[in-house]
Amino acid sequence: MGKRDNRVAYVNPIAASRSRGPSQNSGPSIQDYLSRPRPTWEEVKEQLEKKKKGSRALADFEDKMNERWKKELAKNREKLLADREKEKEKEKKIADKAKEKNLTDKTKEKIFTDKEKEKKILEKEEKKEKKEKKKKEKKKSNRHSPSSSSSSSSSDSSSSSSSESDDEGEKKSVKKKRKRKKSSARKASDGSAAESDAESKKKKKKIKEEGEEKDEKSRRRKRKAERIHKDSSSGSSVDSEGEEAVEAKKKKRSSEEKDRITKSKKKRRKKHKKHGRKNKKRTASGSEHD
DSSP states (O other), rough: OOOOOOOOOOHHHHHHHHHSOOOTTOOOHHHHHHHHOOHHHHHHHHHHHHHHHHHHHHHHHHHHHHHHHHHHHHHHHHHHHHHHHHHHHHHHHHHHHHHHHHHHHHHHHHHHHHHHHHHHHHHHHHHHHHHHHHHHHHHHHHHHGEEEEOOHHHHHHHHHHHHHHHHHHHHHHHHHHHHHEEEEHHHHHHHHHHHHHHHHHHHHHHHHHHHHHHHHHHHHHHHHHHHHHHHHHHHHHHHHHHHHHEEEEEEEHHHHOOOHHHHHHHHHHHHHHHHHHHHHHHHHHHHHHH
């Protein structure tokens, strides 16, 4: 059997479509699009005017909304300003109250200081009255005595002398008090110095005693160590001989090991030298053949 003929004749698609004719139900054609109904210029103008009117309405709407927002913003501003004014008024009130408190405190301090001054003045006046009373009592006592009945001039002189003597007595008492204070301070300082000296002496004695005790303890320890050494020397002589023998053996072993190690190293070096010479000879012979 021969081969089957699978060949197909070439068909031009454009020619085939033309032969078929126009396709039905394929929708509007280009001619339909071009011959579509178009508006006139007047109709176009009307449409544009309608669009402009629509934009004006939107602008009017936007203007109305802007007015509303403006009103709301004004109201909010008024509220905020009123709140700020209220806060400022509160701060002013608080500051005024604080100032009043400070003033009241200052006035109280002034009143307190004035009262203290008045008390001091009253105390001074009372002291003066007491001194005057004392002077009067002394005058009366001098009058009752036989010497004071001579004349009023002598009484005046005695009163002045008594006042002077009182002043001198007060001065002397003040001086005595000062001297006593100074002497007590000196005694206290001398006593503290003496106490410090005594404490330092005690500390020195303690340090000396502690040093002596430490010396005695060290001496005792040395004596004990010497005794133990003497006792152990007799037994340690035998132990030392055994230890010397063990050490000699160890030395011999270590010397033998060192000799072995040195010998093995020498052998390895000789082998390396032989191999190096053989390699050199081989390289030389190979270069000659070349």
